[in-house]
Amino acid sequence: MKIIHMSDLHLSADGALVWEEDCRRKFLTAIEQIKMMRDIDVIIVSGDISNDGSLDSYYFADRIFAELNIPTYWCAGNHDNLSVMFTIFKPKFCHLSNQALIGGWRLYFVNSVAKDNDEPNSNRSKGIVAMNIRKELDGLLSNNPEPSIIVLHHPSLEIGGWQDCKILKDRETFREMLGRHKNVKLVLSGHVHIFSVKKDKNILYSTASSTGFAFSTGLPKYKINQGLEGFSRISLSKKDIIIENVLLAQEK
Ligand SMILES: [Fe+2]
Numbered sequence: 001m002k003i004i005h006m007s008d009l010h011l012s013a014d015g016a017l018v019w020e021e022d023c024r025r026k027f028l029t030a031i032e033q034i035k036m037m038r039d040i041d042v043i044i045v046s047g048d049i050s051n052d053g054s055l056d057s058y059y060f061a062d063r064i065f066a067e068l069n070i071p072t073y074w075c076a077g078n079h080d081n082l083s084v085m086f087t088i089f090k091p092k093f094c095h096l097s098n099q100a101l102i103g104g105w106r107l108y109f110v111n112s113v114a115k116d117n118d119e120p121n122s123n124r125s126k127g128i129v130a131m132n133i134r135k136e137l138d139g140l141l142s143n144n145p146e147p148s149i150i151v152l153h154h155p156s157l158e159i160g161g162w163q164d165c166k167i168l169k170d171r172e173t174f175r176e177m178l179g180r181h182k183n184v185k186l187v188l189s190g191h192v193h194i195f196s197v198k199k200d201k202n203i204l205y206s207t208a209s210s211t212g213f214a215f216s217t218g219l220p221k222y223k224i225n226q227g228l229e230g231f232s233r234i235s236l237s238k239k240d241i242i243i244e245n246v247l248l249a250q251e252k
Contacts, residue, residue: 007190045075
């Protein structure tokens, strides 16, 4: 099975720039690159589809993904507006389902976004998997024997940079739960805008870069690392999982 893992598109209403970056144009560049790739079974977007939570940004992404005609699944990120994304927006093509079964692999999409108590109209940057969601996932992983992929916006393993203070708060509990299920093979996240692959208790944890703007562990906080925007291409077989970082094509 072949997966495209995209994350942190950061689209805005009417294509407004984000931190002086044209995230809409870069997203379209990534789509053109995916159009050239063969035999992609599914596209996964691990949150921050929108930068401003606008309905316009979700409809734009849905319409562009429909052009690829490859099954596409989203989970929410901290920049997404959860009520707009899950209640007002009615996707024509993309899926906001909690799980899917594709090519013999079971995919679970987990919400790790929490509301900010001080600012009710926005989300916290740091993630958390609510206890009821963790317990429900624990039960599903026990009952469904297929090899499984977990998708959530916030990384559950440190990447070794300034971003680590903003990842999943309850990550050790979450990883401990996943580690008890031999069918869990891969965990996909975004949020840090950096490509990474690490292993913990026989599970691969990978973060995709952002298509809009990339960071680096070696640069100061929020300093954009130009040229590292991209997405991941993943090949899965019964024997192994190969994860490749695909950089966005640069304009000449
Ligand atoms: Fe993001």
